[in-house]
Amino acid sequence: MRRHTRSRTAFRIVAGASALALMLAGCGSRDDSGRSGAGDSGTSPGITDTTLTLGITTPLSGATAGPGTCTVAGVKAYFGAKNAEGGIKFGDGKTRTVEIKALDDGYDPQKAKANYDQLKGDVFAMTAGLGTPTNRAWRQAAIADEVPQVLVMTGDPIFSDEKESPWQLGFVPKYQNEGEAMGELLATSGGEHKVAILSQNDDYGKGYVEGFKKAIEGKDNIKVVKELTYEATDTSVDAQLTELASSGADVFFNAMSITPLMISSLQKAQQLNWKPSWFLPSNTSSPGAILEPGGASAYPGVYSVSFAKAPASPAFASDEDVQTYLAALKQYGDYPDPPAFPHCQWSWMVGATLDQAFQKMKEPTRESFMEALRSIKDYQAPLMLEGTSVDTTQGDQPAVSSVVVQKYNGRGYDTVQSFD
Amino acid sequence: MGKFVQLVVDGLSTGSIYGAIALAIVLVNQATGLINFAQGGMAVLAAYVAWWLTTHDVPLVLAILISILFSFVLGAVVERWLMRRFERGDPDTAVVVTIGLLTLITGICGWLWTYNNQQFPSLFPLGTVSVLGVSISIRSIGTTLVIIVAMLLLQGLFVGTKLGLALRAVAINPQSAAFSGLPVGRLLMVGWGLAAALGAVAGALVAPQLTLTPGMLDNALVYALAAVILGGLTSPIGVVVAAWIIGVLENLAAVYVDFIGFDLKVAVPFILIFVVLIVRPQGLFGRKVVVRV
Numbered sequence: 001m002r003r004h005t006r007s008r009t010a011f012r013i014v015a016g017a018s019a020l021a022l023m024l025a026g027c028g029s030r031d032d033s034g035r036s037g038a039g040d041s042g043t044s045p046g047i048t049d050t051t052l053t054l055g056i057t058t059p060l061s062g063a064t065a066g067p068g069t070c071t072v073a074g075v076k077a078y079f080g081a082k083n084a085e086g087g088i089k090f091g092d093g094k095t096r097t098v099e100i101k102a103l104d105d106g107y108d109p110q111k112a113k114a115n116y117d118q119l120k121g122d123v124f125a126m127t128a129g130l131g132t133p134t135n136r137a138w139r140q141a142a143i144a145d146e147v148p149q150v151l152v153m154t155g156d157p158i159f160s161d162e163k164e165s166p167w168q169l170g171f172v173p174k175y176q177n178e179g180e181a182m183g184e185l186l187a188t189s190g191g192e193h194k195v196a197i198l199s200q201n202d203d204y205g206k207g208y209v210e211g212f213k214k215a216i217e218g219k220d221n222i223k224v225v226k227e228l229t230y231e232a233t234d235t236s237v238d239a240q241l242t243e244l245a246s247s248g249a250d251v252f253f254n255a256m257s258i259t260p261l262m263i264s265s266l267q268k269a270q271q272l273n274w275k276p277s278w279f280l281p282s283n284t285s286s287p288g289a290i291l292e293p294g295g296a297s298a299y300p301g302v303y304s305v306s307f308a309k310a311p312a313s314p315a316f317a318s319d320e321d322v323q324t325y326l327a328a329l330k331q332y333g334d335y336p337d338p339p340a341f342p343h344c345q346w347s348w349m350v351g352a353t354l355d356q357a358f359q360k361m362k363e364p365t366r367e368s369f370m371e372a373l374r375s376i377k378d379y380q381a382p383l384m385l386e387g388t389s390v391d392t393t394q395g396d397q398p399a400v401s402s403v404v405v406q407k408y409n410g411r412g413y414d415t416v417q418s419f420d
Numbered sequence: 421m422g423k424f425v426q427l428v429v430d431g432l433s434t435g436s437i438y439g440a441i442a443l444a445i446v447l448v449n450q451a452t453g454l455i456n457f458a459q460g461g462m463a464v465l466a467a468y469v470a471w472w473l474t475t476h477d478v479p480l481v482l483a484i485l486i487s488i489l490f491s492f493v494l495g496a497v498v499e500r501w502l503m504r505r506f507e508r509g510d511p512d513t514a515v516v517v518t519i520g521l522l523t524l525i526t527g528i529c530g531w532l533w534t535y536n537n538q539q540f541p542s543l544f545p546l547g548t549v550s551v552l553g554v555s556i557s558i559r560s561i562g563t564t565l566v567i568i569v570a571m572l573l574l575q576g577l578f579v580g581t582k583l584g585l586a587l588r589a590v591a592i593n594p595q596s597a598a599f600s601g602l603p604v605g606r607l608l609m610v611g612w613g614l615a616a617a618l619g620a621v622a623g624a625l626v627a628p629q630l631t632l633t634p635g636m637l638d639n640a641l642v643y644a645l646a647a648v649i650l651g652g653l654t655s656p657i658g659v660v661v662a663a664w665i666i667g668v669l670e671n672l673a674a675v676y677v678d679f680i681g682f683d684l685k686v687a688v689p690f691i692l693i694f695v696v697l698i699v700r701p702q703g704l705f706g707r708k709v710v711v712r713v
Binding site for chain 2: 060264270293295
C-alpha cells in the first residue's frame, strides 16, 4: 500500500525536478584530447619545439550543438591537413604540428569557465569557441592569466575592443555590423516598409537591433511597428510570432541565435499566413539546416549577411577552395556530411588566420603570438567572399568586419545590392 | 480576436504535449506509486526510432506506429527488469533510479544519433484553416486532436475492457488483486507500456516543432510535472486539464499582461503551483490520500 501522503509526493516531485535540473546542467562533457607538450622554460605553456596545442570550449551538446560541432570541425580539418603536410613553419624558424583539445560546454557559461580552467595550463591559446555568454564567462580570467582568447565565434563588441580585452579578438563581424548592413539595404529600397522585430533578450539581440535601427534612423519610408523579445532558454516563440503577425508588417527582422527556434519561426509565420520578407543573422540563416526545413521558399525574400562561400551553393560547387576544404573536413574534421552550418567554413578561416599569425610570430610566447595576430591586414582567407577580408589591425573591430548582404535563392545565396 | 483565438489554440497544442507526458506520469504513479522522471527521455528515444525509420524510407505514419509499439515494449521491459526491484521499496530510491535512467537514455540517444538537431517530418501541413473568420494553424489543431483521441482510447480501455478493469484493480490494491488471481506483474508491465506508448505519441507530435535532439523534452517534463501537481496525482482528467490551463495561460499572460511579458512567462505555471499547494495540497482535481489505521 502507498503510505506516503500526497504532499510528500508533491515534495518529492519538486525535489526530484530540482535535482534533475542540476544534473542536466552538469552532464555530457567530452574530451577529444591530443597529447599536450609540457612547457619548456622560457616558453609559454602548450608549445614545444615540435608541437603547439590549441584549446576550444564550445557547445557539442544541446540546442546549439550543430553550429558548435562545426566550430571544432573546421579548425581540426585545417590543421589536420597542415599536419599531414609536415606541419607549419613558425616565425622562429621551427616547424610545428598543431594539436586541438576541444571540450563541450553545452552553451552553459559555468561549464565554459570550468573547461577554460581545465585547459589553460596545457594549451597555448584558446580559440574558435562559439557563444557570447560562454565566451564572456571566462574573458576576465583569460586576461588575468594572460591566455589568448582569440578568433572566437561571437559578435559581441567587447571582444574586439583592444583596451577592454587585451588578450581577446573576435572573429566574426560584430552584431552591430550585421544589423547595420541589413538596415542599410532596406533603407535604400525607396519603398514604404513596416518592420516587425523579434530579438533575443541579451547582448546578441540588442546588438543586432541597435545596428539595424542606426541604419534606418531618420528614414521616413521605414517604420518599426512592433518589437518583441524572447529568452535564449525558451522552447517556443509561437506567441511572439502570433502577436507580430497581427501588426501587419511586411518586413520581419528576426535577431535569433537558436537554430530550432529559427526553424519553428519560419514555420509558424506560414501557419499564421503571414508572409513578410525576412532578415536573418549570419549564424542562423543556413540554407540546408534552417531555411529548407523552415520552408523559407514560401516568403517573398529571405536576406542575410555573409562573408563565406557556401559549399551548397551551385556558384561555388567547383570552386577550388571549396573542394580542398570539403575533402579536409571529411578526412580530418570527423565531419562526413557537407556542412549544414556556416560555422564550419568560419572555423576553417580561423585556422588559416591562426596559420598567418604562427608564420609571423618571432618567439614561442603568447605575447609574441598576440602581436603577430594583431598585424594581419587585408588577408583574403580561403573561402572568403569577394569584397570581404581579414583585418586585425583596427583595434576596435573583429578580425572580419566586412560583410555583404545576400538573398536566398531556394538553394543558396546570391549577393544583392538592393532590396526589392 | 484572431490573435486571441490563435494564442488559445497554440496554448492548447503545447498544453496537449505537456498533458500527454503528465498523463503518462500519472498512469505509472497509479499503477506503481512511482514518479517516472524518465518519461520524457523514453518518449525522445521513441521519436528517434520513428525518425530513423523515416530516413530509411518508411512512411511517416507507419514509422510513428512502429515507434509507439517499440515504446510499449520498452516501457514494459523497463518495468520488469529495472523498476520491479524498487517498487515496494523506498520511493526516494526509485526516483533517483528514474533520473539515472533519463540521463542514460539521453546519453544513448546522443551517442547513437549525435546531439545535432534532426529534422522530423510533420504529420500536418503548415497551412491554416479558417474557422468562423479566424484562421488557425492546422498543426496546432491536429496536435491537440491526436492527443485527445489517444486519451479517449486510453479512457475506453480502462473503463470498457476487462484488461482495463484488471489494471485498475492492480492500481487500487495490488495485494487483493493478486489474491483474486490477477497476474499483477504482467499488468504492471502493461501499465508502464501504455504510459510509454502515450509518451511516444507526444514525442512524434512535438519533434517537428522543436527539432529532434536528445534533450528535446527536458523542458516539457518540467511542465508536465507542474501539471501533475496542479491537477492532482490521482486524477488523469485533472492533469490534462491542468496542462491545457498551463499552456494557454502562459501564452495569454505573455501577450496581455504587460508586466509579465515574454521574460516572465516561464514563471506563470510555477506561481500557480505555489498557490495551489498552499490552498489545495491534493491538487485542483485530486483526492486526499486516506490511510486506514
